[in-house]
Amino acid sequence: MSDALAPRRPLDLVPLYKAVFLGLVALVVIVPLLATVLGGFKSLGELRTNPFGLPETWEWENYTGILLSQRYWQLLWNSLVIAALTVVLTLIVASMAAFVFAHIHFFGSSMLLSYLTMGLLFPAATAILPLFIKVRDLGLLDSYLGVALPQVAFSLAMSILLLRRFFRDLPHELLEAALVDGCSYIDFFRHVTLPLSRPILATVGTITFVHSWNSYLLPLVMLNSDSMYPWPLGIMIYQGEFSAEWHLILAFITLTILPTFLLFTLAQKHIVAGLTAGAVKG
Amino acid sequence: MSQRSDAIAMRQEAHAPVARARRSTIDTRLATLLLFLPPALMLFTLFVVLPIGEAAWYSGFNWNGFGKPTRWIGLDNYRFVFDSRGFGTAFKNNLLIIVVSLTIQLPLAMALALILAERFRGAVALRMLFFLPYVLAEIATGLIFSFIYDGNYGLLASIYRAFGAEAPHLLASTQTSMLAILIVVVWKYFGFHMMLFIAALQGMDRNLVEAARIDGASRWQVLRHVVIPLLYPTIKLSIFFAVVGSLQLFDLVMPLTRGGPADSSNTMVSFLYNHGVSRMRVGYGSAIGVILFVICVTFAFSYKRWFMRNE
Numbered sequence: 001m002s003d004a005l006a007p008r009r010p011l012d013l014v015p016l017y018k019a020v021f022l023g024l025v026a027l028v029v030i031v032p033l034l035a036t037v038l039g040g041f042k043s044l045g046e047l048r049t050n051p052f053g054l055p056e057t058w059e060w061e062n063y064t065g066i067l068l069s070q071r072y073w074q075l076l077w078n079s080l081v082i083a084a085l086t087v088v089l090t091l092i093v094a095s096m097a098a099f100v101f102a103h104i105h106f107f108g109s110s111m112l113l114s115y116l117t118m119g120l121l122f123p124a125a126t127a128i129l130p131l132f133i134k135v136r137d138l139g140l141l142d143s144y145l146g147v148a149l150p151q152v153a154f155s156l157a158m159s160i161l162l163l164r165r166f167f168r169d170l171p172h173e174l175l176e177a178a179l180v181d182g183c184s185y186i187d188f189f190r191h192v193t194l195p196l197s198r199p200i201l202a203t204v205g206t207i208t209f210v211h212s213w214n215s216y217l218l219p220l221v222m223l224n225s226d227s228m229y230p231w232p233l234g235i236m237i238y239q240g241e242f243s244a245e246w247h248l249i250l251a252f253i254t255l256t257i258l259p260t261f262l263l264f265t266l267a268q269k270h271i272v273a274g275l276t277a278g279a280v281k282g
Numbered sequence: 283m284s285q286r287s288d289a290i291a292m293r294q295e296a297h298a299p300v301a302r303a304r305r306s307t308i309d310t311r312l313a314t315l316l317l318f319l320p321p322a323l324m325l326f327t328l329f330v331v332l333p334i335g336e337a338a339w340y341s342g343f344n345w346n347g348f349g350k351p352t353r354w355i356g357l358d359n360y361r362f363v364f365d366s367r368g369f370g371t372a373f374k375n376n377l378l379i380i381v382v383s384l385t386i387q388l389p390l391a392m393a394l395a396l397i398l399a400e401r402f403r404g405a406v407a408l409r410m411l412f413f414l415p416y417v418l419a420e421i422a423t424g425l426i427f428s429f430i431y432d433g434n435y436g437l438l439a440s441i442y443r444a445f446g447a448e449a450p451h452l453l454a455s456t457q458t459s460m461l462a463i464l465i466v467v468v469w470k471y472f473g474f475h476m477m478l479f480i481a482a483l484q485g486m487d488r489n490l491v492e493a494a495r496i497d498g499a500s501r502w503q504v505l506r507h508v509v510i511p512l513l514y515p516t517i518k519l520s521i522f523f524a525v526v527g528s529l530q531l532f533d534l535v536m537p538l539t540r541g542g543p544a545d546s547s548n549t550m551v552s553f554l555y556n557h558g559v560s561r562m563r564v565g566y567g568s569a570i571g572v573i574l575f576v577i578c579v580t581f582a583f584s585y586k587r588w589f590m591r592n593e
Contacts (some may be wrong), residue, residue, distance in 0.1 A: 014501070020396050022408060025394065028469070029411055035437055036426050044435070051440040097322035104311055116322065119330050122578040123530035125534060125551040126571040127333035129564050130340060133347060153329035156322055187315040214419035216533040217551075221559060232421035236537060239425060246435045249425065257422045264417050268410060271417060272477060 040251030042076060047247055062251040071234070078144075079230035082219070085148035090155050090208045091201055097156070098163035099189050103175060113164075119157030124150065125217060132221050146222045147230075151212050159204045162274075166200040167193060203274040206267050213260065231256045233248040308321070334575060341569035359569035366411045368545035369570070372553040375460055376528050379467055379549070383524035387468045387475060391520065394472070394511070395479030396505070412473040424537030427466045428453060431538075440455065456546035459539045465546055466534060471527065475520045480517040509592075518589050525585075529578055550574050 031052075040045055040062050041055040050056065066072050101113050124131070131150055132141075140146035170193065178188045194201070216232045223229055226237070235256055242248050264271060295506065325554035341359050343351035363369050394412060398405050431452045432435045439449035452462040490512070494504045496547065510517075532551040535541055541556050554574065558567020 021393070022397060025390075026408060026411060029415060029473075031437070032430055032469075033414075035571070036340075039429070046436050051435075051437050087536065093321045093325060096318035100315055100318045104315060106311075106315060112319070112323070116326055119326060121582045122334075122575050124330075125530060125532060125554060126575040126578065127330075127337045127568075128554070128559060129347075129567045129571065130333035131329065132559070133336070133564070134329070150329045152360035153325045156326050157586060160322065184310040186310065186317070189314075189318075210417060214421070214533075216419075216421050216536070217555070221580050226424070232419055232533075235421060235425065239503065239537070244434075246429055246432065250429060253422055253425050258419055260419065260422075261414075264410075264414065272413060 002180045010162075017075065022196050032193055036250050037254045039247060040254045042247055044245060044247050047250075059247070062247055063255065066248075066252055066255055071238075074227065075229060075231040075234035075256070078228055078234075079232075080212055081144050082151075082230055083209050085144055086151045086155070086212040087205050087208045089148065089152045090159055091205055093152065094156050094159035094204070095163050095197070095201065096189070098160045098167055099185075099193060101160065102164045103185070104165035111158075116160055119154060124154050128217065128221055135222055141222060142224050142228055144228070147215075147219050148212075150218055150222075151208075151215065154213065155208050159208065163197070163200060166197055170196055202267075203270045206263075206270040207274040210260070210263070211273065240245065289467070290542045334571075337568040337575070340564050341566075341572050343565040345564045348562045351565070355565070359565045360573070362566060363569050363573060366557075368548060368557065369550070369553055371545055372541075372548040372550045373432060375547065376531075376549050378460065379464065379528040379531060380525050382464045382468065383471070383528065384521060387472050387524065388520055390468070391472045391475035392479050392517075393485055394476045396509070398484035399477070399480045409477070411476055414473065415470045416474040416477075418470070420533030421537055423470050424534050425467060427462070427469075428538050431462055453539050456543050459543060459547035463535060463538055466538065467531070470534065471524075475523070478516055478520055478523075479513065482513055487513055522585055525581060526578070529574065529581070550577075 035052065038053075038055060039051075041058045041060070042050070043057075043059055046056060097116070101109060133216045135141055135150065138146075140149070171201070174192060175188060178192065179185075183191075213230075214232065215230075219233055221232050223233070226234075235252060238252055239249050338465045340351060342354055342356060344353040344355050344359075345351040398409050398412075429435070433439050433451040433454070436449070438452070442449040451457065452458045486509075490508055491504055494508045499507070528549070530551060531549045532555065535547060535549055535552045536555075539547040541552040545553070545556075550570065551574070552569040554567055556561065558570055
């Protein structure tokens with residue numbers, strides 16, 4: 001009916017352009033990833049002759065060989081320990097500080113907060129050599145903590161800002177009522193603030209985890225024995241050893257990004273919210 | 283009389299717990315302060331602030347990191363940094379990354395956001411797909427692309443072969459190494475900027491757009507005069523992150539080129555790693571760190587001051 005009434009417009013091509021544009025970008029994103037996953041199933045020879053298609057024979061041994069090696073699991077374990085340490089320490093230390101900044105007014109509080117958020121202004125790389133010497137002098141070189149503690153220190157600024165904003169938005173009457181009833185700040189923090197703040201804790205935890213899981217420079221500088229390496233260091237060594245055997249390297253890459261991929265599909269809400277909201281706030 | 287004093291006593295009784303609570307509140311407040319703040323302050327001071335100060339101190343020495351720094355050479359390290367051609371190239375490469383981020387990545391991210399902020403089937407899936415590269419580790423991304431660029435087995439090489447041409451070794455030439463890195467930078471980070479724009483577009487007042495459409499504005503006019511001005515704050519933010527990201531780019535460079543060949547594709551951080559950290563030239567490396575620090579802080583402050591005054 002509306003067709004009959006409306007003046008005839010020229011065919012609208014805009015949706016078509018949009019679809020083509022989206023399709024092209026999607027292709028550019030997918031092809032490298034898919035080629036990596038599939039490449040891990042090919043033989044080295046087939047990689048050369050059939051780079052884009054499905055493998056003619058699926059070489060499961062590329063993957064099973066890595067999955068059955070102790071090396072792969074050791075790398076993932078190291079990454080997991082470092083990331084878990086970083087996340088737990090960051091959440092504890094940052095939420096305590098954020099709680100103070102959200103609820104307790106004291107002389108110099110805004111100055112101290114600006115001091116802590118200075119950490120947003122420059123990357124860890126700027127002071128990497130003195131940091132190395134500091135960690136060495138503390139006797140933490142080549143230990144999980146030697147990587148985790150600096151990572152915690154550098155993630156504090158953003159975490160405190162995000163947590164503080166959330167804590168402040170919790171209903172203030174809760175705190176007043178609790179204080180009148182003789183509840184201490186610390187009890188309130190443990191029994192009211194933290195349970196109510198699960199969403200933001202999950203968000204901060206997820207960002208910290210992803211950053212730590214992917215981090216390369218700090219472990220590269222702080223660790224020097226293979227048995228301690230997290231996966232980004234391990235995979236660089238692996239690539240050095242198997243330099244031309246791309247089918248093995250591709251399988252290895254696929255298996256190391258698999259956990260990130262799984263985490264992303266499971267916690268995409270937190271990851272997107274955290275990485276962008278954190279950014280907006282920063 | 284006694285009745286009245288009773289009443290007063292009762293009232294005092296009633297107030298006593300409040301006063302007691304208030305007094306103890308102040309006590310627990312102080313206790314909380316002393317318990318909750320120091321861990322953060324100590325960690326931050328020890329691992330973030332002190333090292334920056336020490337970098338400034340070490341940068342005056344010729345020191346390999348063992349024993350105590352003794353050979354004071356004043357500002358010589360800074361002179362060595364500024365005199366080296368490699369650092370100049372690294373600085374230019376950082377600028378190049380910023381230019382490409384602003385001229386290619388930002389418009390791309392904004393265009394995608396304008397389409398994907400609408401509700402339609404598959405929009406959310408596409409958003410996630412485009413955001414995925416941002417979540418992948420830089421190391422993994424770099425390795426994937428070093429495969430793609432590989433002159434023998436790479437995807438690029440097979441495309442060239444299909445046309446009967448000799449495949450270029452992009453990463454092995456000083457002419458093309460930086461181009462190869464720039465492509466990966468856009469591939470990896472456009473999704474992040476797209477998400478920033480999508481978040482902004484979804485928070486935008488749809489009525490303004492509707493009103494402009496009803497007033498007869500064309501799609502292009504609405505975009506040009508309504509939507510993009512409303513996106514200015516996000517554009518500024520996106521530029522800010524592009525610059526900050528460029529200044530700390532390192533992980534992506536290592537698996538692709540390690541800054542080579544012949545220092546052609548270093549960023550300032552990878553230059554710092556290659557010439558300071560891996561050779562344990564603490565003074566020299568610290569000088570580069572201090573320069574980087576000054577650039578970052580100057581940029582952050584002046585950018586906030588000039589462009590983000592209202593936010």
